[in-house]
Amino acid sequence: MNLKNKRVCIIGCGNLGKSILNGLVDDKDYPSENIIATKRSLDAIKLYEEKGVRITTDNVWAVGESDVIIVAVKPYKVISVLNDIKAHLKPEKHIVVSLATNVHVNELEESLPDNMPVFRAMPNTAADVKESMTSLCHNEAGTPELATVQYFFDKIGTSITINEELMDAATVLGSCGTAFVLRFIRAMVQGGIQIGLDSKTATEIVNQTVKGAANLLIERKNHPEFEIDKVTTPKGCTILGLNEMEHNGLSSSLIKGIVTSYDKIS
Ligand SMILES: NC(=O)C1=CN([C@@H]2O[C@H](COP(=O)(O)OP(=O)(O)OC[C@H]3O[C@@H](n4cnc5c(N)ncnc54)[C@H](O)[C@@H]3O)[C@@H](O)[C@H]2O)C=CC1
Ligand SMILES: O=C(O)[C@@H]1CCC=N1
Numbered sequence: 001m002n003l004k005n006k007r008v009c010i011i012g013c014g015n016l017g018k019s020i021l022n023g024l025v026d027d028k029d030y031p032s033e034n035i036i037a038t039k040r041s042l043d044a045i046k047l048y049e050e051k052g053v054r055i056t057t058d059n060v061w062a063v064g065e066s067d068v069i070i071v072a073v074k075p076y077k078v079i080s081v082l083n084d085i086k087a088h089l090k091p092e093k094h095i096v097v098s099l100a101t102n103v104h105v106n107e108l109e110e111s112l113p114d115n116m117p118v119f120r121a122m123p124n125t126a127a128d129v130k131e132s133m134t135s136l137c138h139n140e141a142g143t144p145e146l147a148t149v150q151y152f153f154d155k156i157g158t159s160i161t162i163n164e165e166l167m168d169a170a171t172v173l174g175s176c177g178t179a180f181v182l183r184f185i186r187a188m189v190q191g192g193i194q195i196g197l198d199s200k201t202a203t204e205i206v207n208q209t210v211k212g213a214a215n216l217l218i219e220r221k222n223h224p225e226f227e228i229d230k231v232t233t234p235k236g237c238t239i240l241g242l243n244e245m246e247h248n249g250l251s252s253s254l255i256k257g258i259v260t261s262y263d264k265i266s
Contacts, residue, residue, distance in 0.1 A: 023156030132157030
């Protein structure tokens with residue numbers, strides 16, 4: 001089957017579900033008519049009907065109309081949602097993808113029919129602009145369905161497939177990481193304002209500088225320090241600022257924050 005004919009429902013269109021929805025509805029070749037979005041209250045997603053998305057509060061109906069079921073509710077709600085739809089899931093037709101942190105594949109399987117293809121996906125809110133980093137893992141029944149799941153998450157950014165033992169670490173770097181990077185960006189803007197730029201100009205400069213640095217690494221695949229060495233002129237202003245940041249714990253605070261988030265999840 002042509003993967004663009006696969007129908008997807010996003011159960012629980014909140015922060016992350018809506019980001020994924022936004023990433024999918026703007027896709028040039030995936031028809032929005034193949035998307036169903038569910039939420040307990042539809043007000044916040046009514047606008048998507050104009051783009052061809054079907055919206056509903058009825059998860060059971062949504063499952064009956066879909067092939068890929070993305071469960072985007074809070075972790076403590078996942079099992080109850082699966083219990084509501086379990087009787088309507090067909091292992092030969094459906095693929096279940098949970099976005100929840102810390103709800104493991106074996107727990108999901110316990111609330112699903114036998115031989116159900118089950119995935120965990122850890123995207124981030126940059127799915128909204130088709131720039132998500134998504135880490136995937138799956139059960140054995142999911143193996144033949146990996147291409148289908150990759151199709152959707154590669155539509156909203158980039159995906160990798162890893163062992164489930166690494167999903168917590170991937171969540172911290174790839175999902176929480178969006179917030180870490182945004183706070184770094186905000187701090188740079190605050191510094192920019194202190195040295196004389198207005199907020200709008202500082203934001204424009206910082207956003208493109210961060211985007212450019214990331215693309216340098218993505219395109220050239222060099223180590224960050226290789227690229228830093230090109231900027232830090234001996235006795236220049238960059239190295240002075242960079243060393244001052246390190247004297248105040250820049251790298252150490254980032255590492256400690258990442259480990260703290262990891263400890264919380266795991
Ligand atoms: N926010 C993020 O950046 C990331 C979130 N996650 C995971 O994604 C999941 C969702 O997180 P958020 O989007 O931040 O939460 P959220 O609370 O913003 O969204 C969840 C949505 O599910 C809806 N909902 C609850 N019960 C429902 C039901 N029975 N049927 C239909 N809809 C229902 C709620 O109304 C809410 O809009 C969580 O499990 C979280 O761990 C994973 C990676 C990143
Ligand atoms: O902070 C959280 O728990 C969720 C999961 C990763 C990003 N947001």
